[in-house]
Amino acid sequence: MNLNDVLSNRPIPEALQEKLQAEIGQNEKIRFVIVGDLTTEGQYGDCLLAVTESRVLCIESGDTVPFALPLCDISSASVRRLYSNAVLYLNKKAALRASFAVVALMEAVAKGLSDIGEDPTAENLTETVRHLIEKEQCFCPKCGRALIHPGAECLNCISKGRLIKKLSAYLKPQIKPILLSIIISVITVIAELVPPYVTKTLVDNVIPQKNIRLLCGVVAFLLAIYVLQAVIATFRGNLMRLTGAKIIFALRSDVYKKAQYLPVSYYDKTSTGSIYARISNDTNTLNNFMLRVTQEAIVQFLILIGIMIVMFCMNWRLALLSLAPVPVVAIGARFFGKKIKPVYHRIWTRWSSISGLLSDTLPGIRVIKAFAGEKRAIEKFDRYNNNWLKEERRASFLTSLFPQSVNFFITCGTLIIWGLGGSWTIHGVAGMSTGLLVSFLSYAAMFYVPVNFFANLSDSYQQALTSAERLLDILDAEPEADLGKGNAVGTFKGRIEYKNVSFSFDKTDKTLQNINLTIEPGDIVGIVGTTGAGKSTLINLLMRFYDNYEGEILVDGQDIRTIDMESFRSQIGFVQQEPLMFHDTIFNNIALADPDLPVEAVIEAADVSNAHEFIAAMPDGYDTVLGERGTGLSGGERQRISIARAIIKNPSILIFDEATASVDSETEHLIQGAIERLISGRTTLMIAHRLSTLRRANKIVVVDNGQIIECGTPAELMAQKGKYYRLIEIQNMFEEAQRRNEDERFDMGG
């Protein structure tokens, strides 16, 4: 049997092919093979699980004896996810061990094998495995990244020309001022090349002839050249600085724009501090480099070429001598670039950690003070700062050593010209004169300036390269998948269906498992369960914060992943436990969805959410500018503003995620009133710890360990005496105890 044609997640290693061929019967047909990467002893090595029409075979590299089990004898099959590896147990015996790279396949196989009674020849299981393998192999052949769906264009590789191509896109709109600058640069170079040549005339002709009139004429001419140089340099400097700023403006804007459309999963894994660092520091580093390139590099390059031409015209022998240090400097620059690049990467990482720490600790300064943590915060900051300093020291040494080495070699070049050129002048060789030597030395000094400049540019270049790579990390990152872009929806009726939905944030554990739930239009659904049960994840999937789940979520019969994202989210009102306020007026915080909303609509929304009264009592009313993250308002006030925000969207579906969890009973009463006015006639999902907030719910869903364990009306669930019943009992006991405590305090006070 040709094992290369067998369905498998990756090619079967040769050593295992031989073992498998030896084990397999002549007419036995292999359905599929799962190739793993660990031995059961926990060493890296090849292993496989082959499923034939009649049995399962587990084979691994080394001397381990293959393990075979007839399909009809399988009584149990399960996968245990451990730490960075998982084990497939067949009849409670460890059959296959592998890293998380194949865990999804192992689980599918385990499920299929445990239901093998209904699928005795593993036909259905083979189809499931085929589907999973195809899904896992849904990657870009160029960069290896996962694609949104099979055949999709890789977002990472679209019109990719890496750094230069990407950055040149930002230069294109500024092509006119750049071209103008190049033309001006040519004039500047000519103006700079003239004075040394005039010096030769002064030394060889004007001064020996003692011609005062000609001397005055030459000096006046030189003065005019210098004035011209100054005027042109000012104009060019201004033009190029503005051009550089415009380029960076566009780049920074694009990075911020892209940051808005990155999926929530990107922010789960990337610290906001590192994103701040990219938008602020990296764009500045790139700006400085752009300025150096646009303002100086072009001129220096033209000077370099111009001087070389003049020098070769004056005396080709001396010109060749003056080029002697150039190869050494060029090789040195390359070596320096290789050495400094990783150092700059590390400096960036250290700096990014500092930014992350700042964005973490400064907004949380109250917590730090409350826990007397100032010293610890300072110590931690110092540790991070020291790490940065350590790398900065390395960079400092390298960046000091290199320019001095370049200077030394350049000085050697000048000495060669003095030595040989001087000797040729004394002996009158090759038509050398004192004036020619002096003039040549002036040109050589001018020639070494651009050489030095380009050698040292590699330092800025490496810094800019690191920054540009970081910026492209964001620009190249895959945005939120919006496969249904353009498929806008009107108003939803509000029927929501979860069909076989499973989801995992990472491969260590499944957060949601096989969720099936139907919510009818106008239903008020309470979602309850212990902390970490998966309640918020259920909502996060409906909000489309994560799209990479198994199964389907339908709204009014339409898969939500096929609906235009903006249109979809505009139909949902979302009130969180800790509503985020922006540093803006209360009015703008309420009218977040549309700042052009009529004033009265905003006031109306605030009134419905019981917020109008306290806003009106503020000296600046709706014009009150909130502090960062809403400082200046109590938790309950922030919550009521966020409800007003939801009201103003007039959404078809409402979601409340622990909206009253962090407020006192009186405020809860006010918020509850606002919520009740808001939810009438809309499909509403409410996550609540305080079960009293769910008194209007007509359906309760109890989530536990990523699964729905109970679902029904409150009365039905109370009759079932299950988890919901126990939660209610506990809550009643707690509230009773709290009431007694309050009564006792009141009595004592009385």
Place this chain on the structure above:
Amino acid sequence: MTVRIWIDNEDTRITLREGLQLDIVLPDGKSFNNLTARRLFPISKHNEYVTLLDENGKEVAVIRSLEKLSRESRAAVSQVLQQSYFIPKIEAITDIRDKYGIFHITAKTDHGNCSFKVNARTRSWTVLPDRRVILRDTNDNRYEIPDHEQLDRKSADKYLF
């Protein structure tokens, strides 16, 4: 709140059973079966604070330190932990290539040679204060560099942590 049972003596008997599960008998004779061992500090404290969970994931007891257990009990718990936790220690990085923001790494580890991918864009590694580096690959597997300054020169030049 129930009182946590701390195991920190040689009188507790812990035995291994099939499927990486443990049975314990406490000094007072109370026993629990089919327990799973899980490190509370899988990165910073390998042999301390190991929680024992029952089949419903509920904590039954916590081992303060494996050092305080009898030799047999220690061997049983160690075997379970060793089998459950797979964090290869990287001894040398033989190759590292950055392909469009993904580091393709080939490394020599204490569990053999392996190749894996690490997302450079999301900087999926943590440098701990004691110079250890914990890497997380694109499949959520973990790897450890015990001391990034002790990596051989060639490896150290290749990595960018």
